[in-house]
Amino acid sequence: MQEQFIKYLKEKTQNNTSFVDEIASVLDIGYDAAYRRINSKTSLTLEEGVKLAKHYKISLNNLFEVGSQNSILTELSPPIHNKEGLELYFKQSLSNVLPLTQLKSASIIYSAKDIPLFHTLKDSFLSRYKIYVWLKDVDTNMTKSKVTFEDFIKTIPDSLLESAYKLGEVYKDINITEIWNNTTINGTIQQVLYYFESGTLSKELALLICTDIEDVIRHVEKQAIQQSIIGSKNKAIYNLYINDIHTMSNTIMVKTPYKKVFFTPFTVISYFKIEHQPTCELMHEFFEKQMSISKLLVNAGEKDRSLFFNRMHQKINRLRNRINLNNETFDF
Template identity: 60%
Template sequence: MQELFIQSLKDKFENPTSFAHEIAEILDIGYDAAYRRINLKTNLTLEESVKLAKHYNISLNKLFEIGNKNSIVTELSSPINDVEGLEQWIKESTKHVIAVKKVKNAQFIYSSKDIPVFHTLTNSLLTRYKMYVWLKDLNIEMTKSKITFDDWVKTIPSSLLKSAFELGEIYHHTNVIELWSDNTVNGSIQQVLYYFEAGLVSKESALQICDDIHDVITLVENKTINQSINGQNNSLSFMLYKCDLQSLSNTIMVITSYGKVFFSPFTVLSYFKVEHKETCDMMHEFLQKLMSNSKLLTTAGERDRTLFFKKVYQKISIAKERINMGDKMLYI
């Protein structure tokens, strides 16, 4: 296994005579120690293998495929413990997908258990509220704290918002396929109601966040209708599927002429990045099956499209009614 990995590294190296010197420099070890590893007299540690793989852009999956074809190596996103960690996560996510803006015919496929995160990264109160909710879930101090959203929102660093807007903007420069269900909007609505009823979000903010969710749905509806009317005349395509059969997962697949990669949820925001070709092909095939069993609202009749969005809008209206009733319920 190590022999094949070392050979993969050598194939990337133009000057074999100085190979040991470069390995020593990368691993910060002596020349003799590097030579022993190259000649298989000393085993590479996992940490050393990762360093070399990153430096030479070699997939560690090559090592695992030899012994067990059911084992692959994935990359876990950075942990989020505070505001700085959230900003780092956003910047890291941007690096993963920024290339799609430059690649012709690149495509996102988004299995939307919740409203796709890219839609919520705009200059809106919804964006700021999402950050509050994420940190409430991920930061121990925030979880214990009784700080309200209306107080916390005043402390958001401008650099965090800028990074979020940059990530959200990427989504508008590529072809997109989204799979939604009747429940896709539920999570966002429930978050608003939960923190409002807990007294951590003011009535005014809660209603504004609901309006922002409404705006997101309107944007998605307009994109769907425009694709239906203009068809292939649009420079970028947007296709929305209504999935009734399978549960959706917030999995994101990016497809370019260079290959496929997908991001599978781990916790609230963290994800596994999977580049293993065979696994990516399996995920793509699964998503294709989901689409084949779903209704493409872009080409569906006006009735089906209208009914779907009407139901979503009704959920938002009901949430606003519940928020407005909140004040009255206090006096019962």
Template identity: 60%
Template sequence: MQELFIQSLKNKTNNTNSFVNEIAEILDIGYDAAYRRINLKTSLTLDESVKLAKHFNISLNKLFEIGNKNSIVTELSPPINDVKGLEHWIRESTKHVITVKKIKNAQFIYSSKDIPIFHTLTDSLLTRYKMYVWLKDLNVEMAKSKISFDDWVQTIPKSLLTSAFDLGEIYKHTNIIELWSDNTVNGSIQQVLYYFEAGLVSKEYALQICDDIRDVINHVEDKTINQSIGVQNSSNSFMLYKCDLQTLSNTIMVITPYGKIFFSPFTVLSYFKVEHKETCEMMYEFLQKLMSNSKLLTTTGERDRTIFFKKVHQKISIAKERINMGDKMTYI
């Protein structure tokens, strides 16, 4: 296994001098120690393997491709413990997908258990509210705090918002396939109702957030209609599938002419980034089967498309009525 990994490093090196010296410099060890590792006399530690893999841009899955075929290496997104952690997460997520914007024929496939995060990263109150909810879920001190959204929204750093807008902008410049269900909008609506009824978001803001959710739905509906009648605002395609069979997962797959990767949710915002070729192909095949059992609302006809979006708009209207009444009825 180590022999295969070392050979992969040799194939990737651009160093015209000594490969041993290069390894010694990267690992901050002596020449003799590096020589022993290259010649398999000393085993590489996991930390050393990670350092070398990062330097040479080699997937550590190569270490597992021999032997146990059921083991792969994934990359976990940065932890989010506070506002700075959220901003770091957004910036790192942007790095993962920014190159897609520049690649011709690149494509996102988004299995939308919830409204795709990219749709909510705009200069809106909804974006700010999503950040509040995320931190309430992920930050211990924030969870204990009784700070209202109305107060917290005044403290958001400008750099955090700018980072969020930059990530959301990438999604506008590539080909998109989204899978929605009748329940995709439920999570966002329930978040508004939950904190409104807890007294942590005012009636005025709660209604405005509902209007922002409606704006997102209108945007998605307009894109779907424009694609169906051949009127496009850009050269990128947008296809919306309505899935009635399987539960969606918020998995995002990125497809380029150079390969596939996907991001699988772990907790509220954290995800596993998977580049292992065979695993990516399995996920791609699963998403293709999911699409084959779903209705493509771009082409299915005006009736089915209208019925779907009408149901979504009705849910938003019901939520607004509940906020206006201030009652405690169970929703959904």
């Protein structure tokens, strides 16, 4: 186990100095003593393991994960119970994503069960509506109350909106690959229909949200055709794959030159963070297999591309008709 732990530390270090010198400095021991520990000729004490874990910013729990084949540890995102919690979530997400914009080879793969978060975080009714829906799910007081969307948008703190917009902007500077299917838009449409029929979303605002959803789909289509993210300072690459076989999961993988990390949904907006590299490699292999049986939209013929996006627009139009008529059954 010590040999695997030392190997893990070597992968974590970004120091240009000798690894032996670094270990000797952290443990306050001589060069020879550090060399013996690195080569497993001398066992690390518990105290030394704790010191190394702190220096390399490794959770002590991860010490038990090293070498494990069937058990891994995950990190749970902070719980969200109200507007303040959601704002903190946006800010923490921004601080996590921002460093990726400094790495040219960093990229994100997104299995899009729903329209990816960053496509909706802009100054629009759709963005405000998404915040409303999330809080209705996680805020007990909002869940019990019948506060309308119209009343809610009058009370959204400017700081919450600003945090959301900043997070949406930072994603423009990262290479992104998304995997969609014909149901990716369904969740957003269902949310609009649900609250419209429950009487907490007015006809006027529901129609404005429909227009915003249309704008997002047009924006995605344009990016998919030109294979680049519109408004990117880093000339970030954008690839959109269409998968007709599997249902997506909203799992996100982040790849850097140093490691892979993926985030998988836990509740409405919270997630598990997995850094265990063998598991990350398995997830990456799964994504590659999904992409191999999917169509890269830019390479698809104009007919296939038009058919896919036309289906999206048809669903939005059926929702719009349902809102206007208020007497027909909605069919996905």
